[in-house]
Structure formats: C-alpha cells, structure tokens
Amino acid sequence: xxxxxxxxxxxxxxxxxxxxxxxxxxxxxxxxxxxxxxxxxxxxxxxxxxxxxxxxxxxxxxxxxxxxxxxxxxxxxxxxxxxxxxxxxxxxxxxxxxxxxxxxxxxxxxxxxxxxxxxxxxxxxxxxxxxxxxxxxxxxxxxxxxxxxxxxxxxxxxxxxxxxxxxxxxxxxxxxxxxxxxxxxxxxxxxxxxxxxxxxxxxxxxxxxxxxxxxxxxxxxxxxxxxxxxxxxxxxxxxxxx
Numbered sequence: 279x280x281x282x283x284x285x286x287x288x289x290x291x292x293x294x295x296x297x298x299x300x301x302x303x304x305x306x307x308x309x310x311x312x313x314x315x316x317x318x319x320x321x322x323x324x325x326x327x328x329x330x331x332x333x334x335x336x337x338x339x340x341x342x343x344x345x346x347x348x349x350x351x352x353x354x355x356x357x358x359x360x361x362x363x364x365x366x367x368x369x370x371x372x373x374x375x376x377x378x379x380x381x382x383x384x385x386x387x388x389x390x391x392x393x394x395x396x397x398x399x400x401x402x403x404x405x406x407x408x409x410x411x412x413x414x415x416x417x418x419x420x421x422x423x424x425x426x427x428x429x430x431x432x433x434x435x436x437x438x439x440x441x442x443x444x445x446x447x448x449x450x451x452x453x454x455x456x457x458x459x460x461x462x463x464x465x466x467x468x469x470x471x472x473x474x475x476x477x478x479x480x481x482x483x484x485x486x487x488x489x490x491x492x493x494x495x496x497x498x499x500x501x502x503x504x505x506x507x508x509x510x511x512x513x514x515x516x517x518x519x520x
Contacts, residue, residue: 295423296397297404300348305416307341310455333466340454343480345437347447352396367412394442421516427485432516435481436488459502488512
C-alpha cells in the first residue's frame with residue numbers, strides 16, 4: 279500500500295538476491311578505526327581489543343572480514359540537496375543508484391517484507407556504481423543471497439544480520455569490530471568458540487553454523503534485539519561472477 283500519491287513503483291515483494299558495492303576489507307577496517315577515534319575512548323578500545331585477542335576471539339584478523347557490514351553504498355535521497363551538507367566521496371555512486379532505480383520505495387510504500395534499498399539487481403548495475411565510487415580501490419562488489427544454503431565455488435561464507443537497513447552484522451559487531459553491542463569482557467570466553475568457526479573471510483563456512491550462532495546470539499542479554507521475528511537472517515556472501 280502506498281503512503282502517498284507519488285508515482286513510485288512498488289518494490290519487489292520477495293527480494294532475496296542481488297549485489298552490494300561495499301568497502302574492501304582493509305578499507306572497512308580503516309573506516310571503523312577512524313570512527314572509533316572520533317567518537318570513542320581510544321585507550322578503552324585498545325584495552326578491549328587486547329582482551330579479545332587474549333580470549334582468542336580474533337582467530338582471523340578483523341580486517342579480513344568480507345561480509346555485508348562494510349558500509350554498502352546507499353541510494354541517494356532526492357531531498358539531500360536541501361540539507362546543505364558536505365560533499366561525500368561516494369555521492370556520485372549513490373546518485374547512480376538513484377538514477378538506475380529511482381527513489382527509495384520504502385519512503386512511499388508500507389513494506390511487509392524485508393527490503394534492501396541498496397541492493398543492485400544486476401552485476402552490470404553494480405559495476406556502473408563501483409566505477410563511480412571514490413576513492414578508487416576502496417570498494418568491491420559482493421553478491422548477497424538469503425534463503426539459499428547452497429555453497430557454490432564463488433561462496434565466501436555466510437553472514438548473519440539485517441537484510442537491508444544498515445546491514446548490521448552479528449559477526450562484525452560482536453566478534454570483530456564492535457560499534458553497538460560489544461560482548462562484555464567477562465563473556466568473551468563464551469563467544470570465543472564461535473570465532474573459531476569462522477573461515478579465512480571471517481564468515482561462517484556453512485549456513486548451519488551461521489544459524490546456530492544466530493540462535494545463541496539472540497539469547498544473550500547484551501546483544502542487539504530483533505524488532506521483528508526473523509529480522510536477523512542468514513545471508514550468503516559470494517564473489518560476483520566474472
């Protein structure tokens with residue numbers, strides 16, 4: 279159901295596969311470090327990371343993470359010109375998504391199913407967006423799929439988190455570089471076994487392991503809570519086809 283009379287097409291009702299243009303693993307980690315330097319206590323952060331390392335939470339270095347929570351380039355908002363904000367390096371790439379797909383339908387439609395406004399439906403579109411991403415070399419394309427547990431030759435692993443929204447990842451936030459819901463220091467020994475199941479891309483090798491981690495995570499009192507049952511989804515991360 280549309281919320282207004284603006285002629286914006288209804289979104290795909292069962293969106294489950296597409297492409298994201300995300301930061302490279304190293305670029306995503308640098309961006310997190312810069313963010314934490316601005317808003318956090320660097321001494322406390324360093325002490326917490328040391329505790330993580332002592333508990334063997336980082337079986338693979340955090341900067342190797344290749345999941346979805348790497349600042350995917352989002353869709354330009356047509357009202358942004360009114361905000362008088364500073365120009366961002368990804369603005370041209372964001373505008374390209376708007377040119378390809380129009381305004382974000384979630385601004386005009388009441389959506390019953392999960393919807394990712396940043397998802398690109400074809401590899402050609404993803405490459406067109408990537409070509410405009412700045413700085414060059416700091417972004418890459420991944421394919422994301424939900425509802426499919428098949429492992430393919432292109433599969434990097436399985437992430438767990440939001441389909442759409444800010445692409446929050448239960449792996450990245452709890453096990454690698456936390457922004458919102460850090461595992462308390464006294465609980466690190468309990469989360470460490472999950473870290474040992476991550477592969478070289480800091481993702482779960484199987485959907486079964488990802489689902490088991492999800493089931494454990496939602497029981498933790500310190501964790502992010504689902505606003506709707508099933509909000510945390512198992513999402514396969516693949517390299518794009520050549």
